[in-house]
Amino acid sequence: MKHLFATTALAVSLVAGHAAAEDTLKIGYVDPLSGGAASVGQIGLNHLKFIADEANAKGGINREKVEVIGYDNQVNAQTSLVQVQKAIDEGVRIIVQGNGSSVGVAIEDFVAKYNRRNPDKHIVYLNYGAIDPVLTNEKCSYWHVSFDANVNVKMAALTNFIKDQSDIKKIYLIDQDYSFGHAVADAAVKMLKEKRADIEVVGNEFHPLVKITDFAPYVAKIKASGADAVITGNWGQDFSLLLKAAGQAGLKVKWFTYYAGAAGGPTAIKQADLAGQVYQVNEGINNLGYPEADKTIKAYIDRYKDAPVVFPRIFNTAGLLFKAVEEAKSSDPADFIPKLEGMEYKTFSSGGDGFIRKEDHQLFQPLFISSFGPLKDGESFDEENTGWGWTKIGEVAAKDTVVPTTCEMKRPG
Amino acid sequence: MTGTSFSLPPPTPGGATSNPVLRYGIWVLVAAGLLLLPQVFSSGLAISTMCLMGTMVIFALSYNMLLGQTGLLSFGHAVFLGLGGFLTAHAMNMGADGLFPLPLMFMPIVGGVTGLAFGILFGAVCTRRAGTAFAMITLGIAELVASSALILRHVFGGEEGISVDRTELPQPLGIVFGPQIEVYYLIAAWCFVSMLAMYAITRTPFGRMCNAVRDNPVRVSFIGYNTTTIRFIAFSLAGLFAGIAGGLTAINFELVNAAQMGAAESGTVILMAYIGGTGFFAGPIIGAVLVTYLQLMLSDITNVWQLYFGLMFIGIVMYAPNGIVGLLAAQRPLLERRCLHRMIPYYVLALVPGLGALAGLSMVIEMTTQLSVSGSEGMSMSLMHIPFEADSVVPWSIAVVLLLAGGYGFLRAAAVTRNAYDTATADRRAG
Amino acid sequence: MLEIVFVSTINGVLFGMLLFLMASGLTVIFSMMGVLNLAHASFYMLGAFFGFEISRHIGFWPALILAPILVALIGMVVERFGLRRVHRYGHVAELLFTFGLTFVIQQVVEMVWGRLPVNYVVPPSLNFSAFTIFSTTYPAFKVFELLTAVAIFVVLLLIIRRTRIGLIVQAALTHPDMVGMLGHNVDRIFMLVFGVGVALAAVAGVIAGPALVTQSNMAGLLGPILFVVVVVGGLGSLSGAFAASLLIGLVQTFAVAFDISLADLFGPLDLDNALGDYLNDIWNVTIAQVAPILPYLLLVLVLIVRPRGLMGMRDT
Structure with a gap:
């Protein structure tokens, strides 16, 4: 079995830990990548890989190469925490997650405690889809930003x-x-x-x-x-x-x-x-006729023909993150989170105005009501x-x- | 994994030696090992993983009190893990508010008491039956408890569960339990104590009666014992230790949620106990460590790790029903006979084609995955740092040849090895 | 009120028959081999995906025949080369073997058909509404589901009561060792039984696939409800499983219709503290809210009161 060979390598990695390369912007994607819930988890990872490839083709963010690493959490809160720990060991400072509010709350708590207990090393949790209101109300945290509109x-x-x-x-x-x-x-x-x-x-x-x-x-x-x-x-x-x-x-x-x-x-x-x-x-649909979005959506769907589902919120998440990192000229969360607070942003689907509220780190953006039916003239997706x-x-x-x-x-x- | 099945007499649990130096020496070694592990594996991930392993070891051992020692197959053992965890979390939150002044290091007692209480409650219901009826009742109870947990949102905290901050509790020795390493030592201590206690139970007359209930309940009734009572006590005690494991989980993750008592968790503990070997005290320990490790790490290597996991499990059920420890224990008669060296060439002979077949199989699986699931990432892939294209003929031919030739060679070698093993052990019996 | 009773009864019977359709194979295997096939739902899923693939190319009706045959062949291979070997290690090993199989089948299905739901649709020949009651339409497909379930029940019952194979089966239920000693090829019977059992699962998959969601996680999501049917019905009792399916279908459907909680019966609780919060959770839960959990309660109660199940012939 393959893991027999890999076990030794992993054991070594456990001892040594991974040396963090300085010139990459590492994004840790912690979502289900195996088992029943993997269908949605895999789509999210596809998005981030697509976005990273596009950013790297343009020379990266602050000349740093964007690297996306997937961590399989099996939508289990406890497993997620170990995977976040794994990501931290591998030099990841930015955690992205979106499936399941139970996991969201667990990571939000963990990240807050981690940053408090390790004052010289900060991580941030970018939440693209866990929308239970507690995340930005009772349990809100400075180290969490919510990019999907909550309930x-x-x-x-x-x-x-x-x-x-x-x-x-x-x-x-x-x-x-x-x-x-x-x-x-x-x-x-x-x-x-x-x-x-x-x-x-x-x-x-x-x-x-x-x-x-x-x-x-x-x-x-x-x-x-x-x-x-x-x-x-x-x-x-x-x-x-x-x-x-x-x-x-x-x-x-x-x-x-x-x-x-x-x-x-x-x-x-x-x-x-x-x-x-x-x-x-x-936060957005495919047929809004916004040329910039249409171009990206087309490229995305061409690449992922098997799962042609587009999540505008992940494009918004990455877009805001990159903007903040570029403005702060640093990929340390402690430096770029202040930039995110109150940041204004043209959202992915329509180019409409959105902003992150400083009080609870919630992104407010144009929302769309849409109905589903046979394609009409001029609708291409x-x-x-x-x-x-x-x-x-x-x-x-x-x-x-x-x-x-x-x-x-x-x-x- | 040599993959051969040895015709062994049923193993005796524990299988302790009469030599007192060896008997106590093992425990000293275990304690020393637990102390030294963080020095060897010191990364954050390693510490977190070992913390989880420690709790899972207790959990799997407590499960084996049922499956291995008393012969009860339960599908709902995670209920005790979860309930123990929830009550511990509530107690910790009360402790943080100054309402329940128990230091953190003793908090798992709350979990244990909870597990024991629910063990008594549910045990009274389900231990009146054995066999399939018992298994089904535990399944039903597990579903009821897990479903109720989502509905009773104030007790179980809904989907998010109950979160705690372990550093806010009274700190009598000045230990804050902020850094994970301090939690590791707490878990290690509890793990050691629990292992010792559960081992001691197997050595008591009660432990022996459990084995008797497993092997021949009718005879147990004849000699005047009540099998229901024995099952009931075993069930309650298993609940106690699972509750301790739950309490430690609450401390470790500072979070308990309903998923922790779900069917998946109950299934995992069966895997742990069985893969390690239910007939041996050390079996579930090995199983818990291995399964936890694979669950966390295998997903980094392959997308379809659950397929490997399933295949490995089926392989163990089919070819090594006594688990990994069973395979190791099969070497003991050889050791005693001092003829293990005679067998080693055979093992190598079987291992080489076996590994070849596994490599072939894993190539087939990975290339199929590349073609189907990861098709949109292109056809280029690499295994063991050897890059190739998933849709070209050469790697497929290599894989098929490896699989077929390796498989055939392995089957032949396994037969030869088994014969050699039987001869070697037969020698011993004759002499 | 009449409307609720009437509609609930129809819905309950339809759901009960769907359950029986899915569980009939499980009860066949369980009663004749004593193996609780944890991978039953996985074979049901295989049936649904084979049905989808075949009906896409040559139509639904051939799929209804071919898919179960294919699944039966797979099942027989699994029995011949896997389960039979494991049999000698006892029931726990058999259970665990089928448990491992669920992982493998799910992953293989994911590899072949991907993780998203496939577009498995109701065949045009059954895509019309059969009858309308109180302005609720009932599609012909559901009626077909019901008729198939009843047909399977009748045929199985006839085989067990009226044929030589059935005689051996009945004998095997009460005197399994004796049957072997009388020289029947128990191995081959077991292989056939397992094949037939998983084929029935596949039939359920082909038929239920279009009505439900055909996706690689459908086996896992079905959950242990089928075991409830088989165990509540009683080991070895086809009629028991049939009755249990109907009972569960009706109980669950009628429960959904009742929005009654303890608070409605006894008035709201006036406790303004933490304990009050906890109790209020229980106090305000309606019967409708817990309807899908009731089968598990039924399972526990039946096994405590009557461990052989409703119509079982021997203790499980």
């Missing part, structure tokens, strides 16, 4: 859109029964009440995480409630099966989702034949080879997505 921000955008849809009278909420699902439901109830008191929340359902094979009973319940729209934070199998069950039962409602665009989502919507009924809120793509329905400017934070950040020094 509350997205719900603010979503409800701003729903506010103007006069045909929506009854809304059903269905979410996975864990902290993220509850955060989505709580935000929806609160914000709908503020913005459209006349909308009735006819159901607030929670179901266990990835335990359900048959969503027909839930669809029957939604149908019986007479809802004309559903808001859900479901992702992965729980999203696909829910939508397919709805399609089979002939449920005609509008679906407002967080993760319809995630891996597997578009395929499920196409199979359920729900053209134009599924909406998502996110479909999703997962379905022939269907995302169409912009609404846009919410960054300043209109700002929500308050309870963060009391402890700053170093």
Whole structure:
């Protein structure tokens, strides 16, 4: 077996530790790269490798070569911490992660403690996708930056859109029964009440995480409630099966989702034949007609034909990081984090204005409401080879997505 | 891994020698080893890895009290690891607030007591049955507990779990437990004490009765023991030590979450115990160290490490059912007979084609991966620093030849080796 | 109310039959070989992917025949060269062997079909709505699922009750050693049984694949629910597994319909401290919220009260 040969090499590396090369900007990507969740984890790594290659082709960042190293955390918080330790030993100062808020909180805590206990050596955690609000509220940290809009921000955008849809009278909420699902439901109830008191929340359902094979009973319940729209934070199998069950039962409602665009989502919507009924809120889609983004997306999809899923948030993460590193002329987090605070940035998908709030290190950016259906004229990108793509329905400017934070950040020094 | 199966009599657990110098000497050596390890492996990663290994050793040993010693296959042992960890984390947070003045170094006791309490609770339910029924009840309980953990968000902290800061606890000896190395010594100490305690249990009459329940429950009933009671006590004690391991995990990672008591963790501990060898006290120790190491490091070398992992596991189940320690222990009769040197040429003979076959297999796997999963990264790849193209004919031919010739050679050599082994040990029995 | 009862019953029966479809092979293997095949879901996944690949080229109906045959061949090879060797080391070794197999099959599927879901769709010949009740449509595909499950149940039952093989099987259930001594080729019977068992899993995969999500992690996500069906039904009892599937399907579906919590029954708790927070978690959980966990509770209760399962013939 191959590891027999490699074991000795690894044992040596354990003793010696890796010498950190000075002239590379090392990015440690800690996400699932094996097992069931690897489909999304691998896509993120593809993005970073693509971005690194592009940056290196232009001579690197501050003439430093960008190197991306993947660390397989198997979406397990404890494993992640050992992998972060491994990354630190290998000279990585920048940790990128995005799948799973449990992992996100673990890394945020670890990084904060590490920096406190090792005052001469700093690491930073760039979070491109863990969007539980606690990360930038109760547990917020100076050494963490959140590049995806968190649950509350997205719900603010979503409800701003729903506010103007006069045909929506009854809304059903269905979410996975864990902290993220509850955060989505709580935000929806609160914000709908503020913005459209006349909308009735006819159901607030929670179901266990990835335990359900048959969503027909839930669809029957939604149908019986007479809802004309559903808001859900479901992702992965729980999203696909829910939508397919709805399609089979002939449920005609509008679906407002967080993760319809995630891996597997578009395929499920196409199979359920729900053209134009599924909406998502996110930081950007492929068919916005912004030439600069189109060029990059095309190059990316040409390279990764097997998994042609584009995450604009990772482009934003890397873009902001590179900008801060160049401005600080240093790749030490202690030097470039101050540059990130309050930094203004033209976001990847549309070139719209975004900024990082200093108080909680949350990126605010234009958010898009889009719907999924057969490609229209002038739209060039479909999703997962379905022939269907995302169409912009609404846009919410960054300043209109700002929500308050309870963060009391402890700053170093 | 020579991959041959030896026709051994069932091994006796512990297999301790009667020589007291040797018996105590081993433990002195273990203690010295635990003390010196950080001097040899001193990088941050190595210390973190060894901390995890230490807790997993306790966990795997506690599991083997069930599987190896009492013959109970549990699919839910991680429940105790998790519950012990959660209660420890809550106790630590209370300690930080000054409500529960127990120094950090004794916090694993909280985990142990929790594990024992739940061991008694769940044990009362499931140890009334053995065999498949027992396995299924543990599976059901594990699912119930793991699912409840996500729903009862105040106790278990939801998806994020409960985080703690170990440095905020009372520090009686001035040890802050900030640096990982201090935590290592704490874990090493607890690991040593737990190993000693669990070994001692195997040497008691109760330990012997556990073996008897495993081997022949009917006879145990005939001689007047209650098999249910013995299973119950074994189950509770296993819960106790798993709880200690959970407490140490909470201290080590400063975090406990629901995933820690999930099915994956329960499955991992089965792998650890079995790969190491359930019939030997040292088996789960070796297994825990090896499996933890592979889980953390194998992913750096190959994308499809779970495939190698699965193949290795199947190989061990098929060809070395007594585990790695079983393979080593099979050499003992040779040592006693002082004829190990006679066998070594045979082992080499089997090993060479075996390694060739493995190299071929791993080439096939890696090249297939390059063609399919990593296709978008291009066809250039390298194994052991030899670069080549995954879609060209030459490496594929080499791989297939290696695999077939190596496999055939290995099977032949294995048969010869087995004969030689049988002859060597038969000599001994005859003489 | 009538609507809820009616719709829930239909949904429950449909779901129960889907469970039976998936679990029938498992119960065949478990009852005849005493092996709890932990890789059953993996063979189900293989069936789904073979079904996808074959139906893409020559259509769904040939796939429904060919995919199970292919999987049966793989299963028989696994039994002949793997499981049979492990058999002599006892049940734990057999369990662990199938456990290891789950890793291997998942990785191989990932290598061949990638990690993203594949577009395995309902065949056009079954893609219409069969009937509509209370404005809820039921697709023909689900009815086909149900009919297949019932057909498999009837055929298996006939084989066990009316044929010579069935006679041997029934004998093997109660007197396994005697059957061997009577000169039956137990090895070959076991190989065939394992082949048939995994073929049934593959049938379930081909049929359920389009309705659910065909992805390389589908085996893992299915979880241990199939073991619940088999064990609750009782070792060696096909009828038991059938009844257990229906029971679980109905229990889970009806539970979803009820939004009742302890708080609704006894009023809210008025405890304003940490303990109150903990208790409130339990107090406010609705039956609907825990519906998918109920089968596991059922499993534990049944095994405590009646360890041979609903209709089992001997203790598990």
